[in-house]
Amino acid sequence: MKKLINSPETVLDEALAGIAAAHPELRVDAKNKVITRADGTIRAGGVALISGGGSGHEPLHGGFVGPGMLTAACPGEVFTSPVPDQMLAAAQAVDSGAGVLFIVKNYTGDVLNFQMAAELAAEEGIMVKTVVVDDDVAVQDSTWTAGRRGTGATVFVEKIVGALAEQGADLAAVAEMGRRVNACSRSFAVALTACTAPAAGKPGFDLPEDEMEVGVGIHGEPGRRRDKLRPAREIVATALEAILADQPLAAGDETIVMVNGLGATPLLELYVVFNEVATALTGQNVVIARSLVGNYVTSLDMAGVSITVCKADADMLALWDAPVNTPALRWGT
């Protein structure tokens, strides 16, 4: 295992210390492992947005804390759900009285822990609603998931709902928008290599030099099948076929598209992939109204790519364009 760490046991604590040192606009509660905005809640009297999950997917979620996006993030150990006490501490830290929205990727551990935290928060008098993100069309159930896995659409939900909360919408409206964004988003990922979790010390699965995992999960969960490595054009065709089979798009439909690196893929290759996605979608007269190309939801050092397509309405596009100021996503401020 080749990693720039001191020890597997201290990775999360030391990374959190690094985040605190690099981003004075964030506050890191090292004891509770909660990242919040140094300037407090999302807006005075506004709904707070809390997300979280296992570490190893950076910049998700801590990199999306800031004005116009998350109010707080709860990072677990690598590929391990955070615990309810973390989420409760986050809710207590940021609730203004207007309530808290939990944004949860659909993995069994995350769902159970956020559910328990919601009950604990309710006992403390904090209103909580939850949006579960389950956009990955590759497989129905998976190693750590009942139903679909949650992946790239999390970024879309956090950005769009963050803008809505910033505008002063109430908890019900914010939760409803989160569900709408998830419902119109689909993702599909392909891995060229497995990733190595620090505590495991070896790759999560074996992948021969000439093969790829088609439909991989962000922890290296199995996808639909193994296949020989194909040219980017064919890989994109496979991914878009799966995405569009689940959510057809018509000519004139507007989309937000993310081509996301899984950790070890050069940006040069991500642009090659984005070119194929753009060629395929515009060939069907589907409009790519907004896009992201880069590393947003990673799987440690996995080589590969995920593609997320959100069929966005005018409300979502306007909220997408609203100012955001976080370490990993920043515009209009």
Added chain:
Amino acid sequence: MKKLINSPETVLDEALAGIAAAHPELRVDAKNKVITRADGTIRAGGVALISGGGSGHEPLHGGFVGPGMLTAACPGEVFTSPVPDQMLAAAQAVDSGAGVLFIVKNYTGDVLNFQMAAELAAEEGIMVKTVVVDDDVAVQDSTWTAGRRGTGATVFVEKIVGALAEQGADLAAVAEMGRRVNACSRSFAVALTACTAPAAGKPGFDLPEDEMEVGVGIHGEPGRRRDKLRPAREIVATALEAILADQPLAAGDETIVMVNGLGATPLLELYVVFNEVATALTGQNVVIARSLVGNYVTSLDMAGVSITVCKADADMLALWDAPVNTPALRWGT
């Protein structure tokens, strides 16, 4: 070789098409391979800033084109200098009459080609000055370099000089600031794995599973030595020792620090490294006034990190804080 490409021969053209599709605020001249701002020169009547170099280091340089930073970028093939005709086409496209600054990383091919382009531009009546960036303290000469290699400080030069040009400074002042920033910046890199150029099809060098290349160059050029893989704390100590031996810092000195991933290093690990850098520098009462943590000057799929420290004066810090709006660096706008 596992890459998300269609063929090694078409990588650059297709990546440029992807950049054009993803960033409507940029204009890509596919024939001349020049990336400019869709809205024209850096400011009406202002000095234009042009950089470039081999591809494979994304987001450098195309990702830094935009208001407050570069006016144009000339990407060569992977790890191959762009040609003088590209640079001339860029200069002709963006010169407002106030002249052009070439920002050149110190590799022999880049230096010769930009020099030839400067002569061609002069024949066309375009004023040109050149800043050569040579911040890498690891080795004096290298495979492709006479003198020191240019690496992470390029980002600092492009950002700070871009802000100065945006303010309306003339060519001489802009060039002088570029030299000042380079003169007070130092870098050092460590590779855990070699990178694979698409045309080569195999890693650029062999590195045993338990070793690292200490002082590696951004094309995989040899560093100072091979060493056993060490904990992050020791790697950072080695890098900072080399940097500070060349440019001592005193208590109270203000710095801009970049912890830069070489392509395949998880952001989680970069934060662990930044924590060590911050601990070491603040332990000497050196102030990290500004910082960047992420992938800014990559080496395709190389695992590893470079550390760049700029001893910044008040002018530089003010210019650093000025608005910038590019795909890879964006704030204040």
